Amino acid sequence: MNNGKPPVLRVENCTMQFGGVVAVDNFSMEVYKDEIVALIGPNGAGKTTAFNFITGVYEPTNGRVFFEGSLMVANRPQGKMKRFYQGDANAICSDVVRKTPDQITKLGLARTFQNIRLFKGLTVFDNVLAAMHMHLNSNFFMAALKLNRGEEKRMREEAAALLAMQGLYHVKDKIASSLPYGQQRRIEIARALATKPRFLLLDEPAAGMNPQETDELAAFIKKTKEDFNLTVFLIEHHMTLVMDISDRIYVLDFGRKIAEGTPAEIQENEHVIAAYLGVEDAES
Amino acid sequence: MIRLNSKTKLILTVAALGLTMLWFYHLEQNPRANGYLIKILERSAIYAVVAVAMNLMNGFTGLFSLGQAGFMAIGAYTVGILTIPVEARPNVYYISGVAPWLEKIEIHYLAALFLGGLIAAVFAALIGVLILKLRSDYLAIATLGFAEIIRSVIASPQMDTITNGSYGLKKILRFETIYTPFILSAVCIFMMVLILRSSYGRAFLAIREDEVAAEAMGINLFTHKELSFVISSFFTGVAGGLLAMFMGSIDSGTFRVTLTYDILLIVVLGGMGSVSGSVIAAFLVTGGREYLRFFDEPLKIAGVQISLFRPGFRMVIFSALLMIVVLFYRKGIMGDTEFSWDGIANFIYRFLPTGKARRGNGGRDE
Numbered sequence: 266m267n268n269g270k271p272p273v274l275r276v277e278n279c280t281m282q283f284g285g286v287v288a289v290d291n292f293s294m295e296v297y298k299d300e301i302v303a304l305i306g307p308n309g310a311g312k313t314t315a316f317n318f319i320t321g322v323y324e325p326t327n328g329r330v331f332f333e334g335s336l337m338v339a340n341r342p343q344g345k346m347k348r349f350y351q352g353d354a355n356a357i358c359s360d361v362v363r364k365t366p367d368q369i370t371k372l373g374l375a376r377t378f379q380n381i382r383l384f385k386g387l388t389v390f391d392n393v394l395a396a397m398h399m400h401l402n403s404n405f406f407m408a409a410l411k412l413n414r415g416e417e418k419r420m421r422e423e424a425a426a427l428l429a430m431q432g433l434y435h436v437k438d439k440i441a442s443s444l445p446y447g448q449q450r451r452i453e454i455a456r457a458l459a460t461k462p463r464f465l466l467l468d469e470p471a472a473g474m475n476p477q478e479t480d481e482l483a484a485f486i487k488k489t490k491e492d493f494n495l496t497v498f499l500i501e502h503h504m505t506l507v508m509d510i511s512d513r514i515y516v517l518d519f520g521r522k523i524a525e526g527t528p529a530e531i532q533e534n535e536h537v538i539a540a541y542l543g544v545e546d547a548e549s
Numbered sequence: 550m551i552r553l554n555s556k557t558k559l560i561l562t563v564a565a566l567g568l569t570m571l572w573f574y575h576l577e578q579n580p581r582a583n584g585y586l587i588k589i590l591e592r593s594a595i596y597a598v599v600a601v602a603m604n605l606m607n608g609f610t611g612l613f614s615l616g617q618a619g620f621m622a623i624g625a626y627t628v629g630i631l632t633i634p635v636e637a638r639p640n641v642y643y644i645s646g647v648a649p650w651l652e653k654i655e656i657h658y659l660a661a662l663f664l665g666g667l668i669a670a671v672f673a674a675l676i677g678v679l680i681l682k683l684r685s686d687y688l689a690i691a692t693l694g695f696a697e698i699i700r701s702v703i704a705s706p707q708m709d710t711i712t713n714g715s716y717g718l719k720k721i722l723r724f725e726t727i728y729t730p731f732i733l734s735a736v737c738i739f740m741m742v743l744i745l746r747s748s749y750g751r752a753f754l755a756i757r758e759d760e761v762a763a764e765a766m767g768i769n770l771f772t773h774k775e776l777s778f779v780i781s782s783f784f785t786g787v788a789g790g791l792l793a794m795f796m797g798s799i800d801s802g803t804f805r806v807t808l809t810y811d812i813l814l815i816v817v818l819g820g821m822g823s824v825s826g827s828v829i830a831a832f833l834v835t836g837g838r839e840y841l842r843f844f845d846e847p848l849k850i851a852g853v854q855i856s857l858f859r860p861g862f863r864m865v866i867f868s869a870l871l872m873i874v875v876l877f878y879r880k881g882i883m884g885d886t887e888f889s890w891d892g893i894a895n896f897i898y899r900f901l902p903t904g905k906a907r908r909g910n911g912g913r914d915e
Binding site: 320368386391395396399408420 | 740743744747748749751752754755758759761762763764765766767768769770776885
């Protein structure tokens with residue numbers, strides 16, 4: 266898959282601890298351009314935690330994340346964490362880089378949330394427009410005094426085009442929270458696309474969907490990836506969806522990476538089967 | 550649903566504005582007889598500005614701030630100090646005298662109002678850096694504390710030659726006509742509406758709806774919260790200046806916490822997140838407070854003195870009304886919708902017997 270190209274996203278020896286609890290342990294992974302990569306694992310395996318430190322919601326306790334070759338997130342155990350740190354002592358990272366989620370989004374990573382986080386009281390159209398705010402060129406006074414009519418018009422057209430492309434144009438004036446669940450998921454993806462990302466992170470996009478909706482979602486993700494020229498990294502529980510769309514899969518269990526590979530390899534992997542189905546003897 | 554066409558709306562708007570102007574003109578003709586009403590209207594207009602400014606921060610950005618009285622004090626004192634006529638100063642600062650550098654400075658009231666807003670905005674920017682990381686109630690406490698500090702500093706003896714300490718300021722330039730405060734208030738509110746309708750306004754709403762999602766959509770929380778706080782404080786400062794001009798004399802006691810609560814009440818009553826709600830509520834609350842005064846007067850029914858009717862009783866009634874509103878109309882008068890002629894038309898339509906009948910028939914026929 267990599268063809269000698271450098272990865273778009275590289276997570277290097279990342280450990281995330283909450284006090285003494287290790288949520289993600291020494292996790293490393295790569296995502297290459299134009300791939301769809303999935304992160305799977307049983308409940309509480311640390312998947313969303315991994316998402317959160319990649320997108321700047323948390324700071325990892327230790328480790329580095331590179332995006333398009335440049336260091337995006339880096340941290341090492343500091344303060345009290347020095348005593349609590351249970352990770353690999355040899356892997357302690359030397360630099361510290363902190364970025365807030367909005368700075369990371371500006372770099373070209375956009376995400377959705379496990380428990381849909383739309384701007385509930387706003388219309389679908391305003392949800393998308395709000396996500397376009399970060400690309401606003403005109404300064405505050407221009408915008409406030411309506412001197413940027415051209416830009417405002419362009420933003421509205423882009424938002425309308427985006428919604429039309431996602432088949433959501435007919436609900437654009439509805440209040441976001443009033444729409445059915447499946448549609449809200451798609452609005453969340455549309456909103457993430459409004460930030461013009463190159464890399465899309467989806468946190469359980471099929472959660473709560475029926476099989477038919479899940480099939481539609483798979484097609485939707487593939488189409489969106491092609492239309493917007495994206496690299497996609499997703500967390501998912503729905504195995505049919507994961508096996509259908511992903512190029513490669515990483516498997517987490519109790520915060521540790523237990524397997525990685527193509528869908529076919531993962532389906533055969535005994536560690537993965539053990540993690541999902543359980544084994545009689547404790548794992549050696 | 551009735552939808553009026555834009556021409557009808559325009560005619561209605563022009564007619565409403567015209568009637569208001571005509572009414573003001575009528576009031577102006579006989580200021581002595583209508584003085585009380587004019588005062589109430591002017592105070593309402595000024596409170597409307599503060600309420601909209603507070604709504605911009607509390608209702609639209611979701612930051613619960615209670616520092617309004619402090620920023621109003623800054624604006625009011627700026628305007629007061631800079632507009633008291635030079636010849637009247639020795640008379641105002643009769644105890645400690647006026648600071649020499651200030652003695653001869655007197656500027657146009659519009660410049661003073663703007664400066665008042667600007668100084669309030671600068672203070673907001675400075676403390677915003679420290680306190681905007683706080684969440685909800687902690688932010689409220691911090692801003693409340695700030696307002697009290699401002700008030701104490703203004704009243705402190707060290708400031709005697711500038712703010713005249715606890716003696717307060719008198720002889721502040723007053724409004725000459727009822728139009729001045731109304732036009733200035735309208736301009737302030739209009740500018741805030743423009744801001745709220747811009748892309749920045751949408752960013753504020755996004756932060757109110759979901760901070761985590763807003764941040765994930767590339768909206769810098771700190772910058773936008775700070776912006777909202779500064780804008781809100783600027784207009785609060787301007788409104789404070791207007792209040793100083795309205796009252797003619799101010800002292801630090803004018804800007805107690807109760808002033809903030811009055812404004813908060815207007816915002817909640819009008820609806821968090823509704824500009825027109827704040828404006829309507831400003832007039833209702835300010836007017837209501839005055840017109841409920843008959844509760845304060847002794848009342849005799851069939852020769853028996855009703856002991857409840859005594860000074861202060863109107864505030865009891867007023868508070869009871871408020872509780873009813875908060876309990877049963879939690880979203881306030883307007884909720885988070887805005888005034889529109891369509892809304893009025895539908896409201897009237899609902900109470901017309903023909904409207905009801907037509908709706909009922911329509912239901913049966915189909």
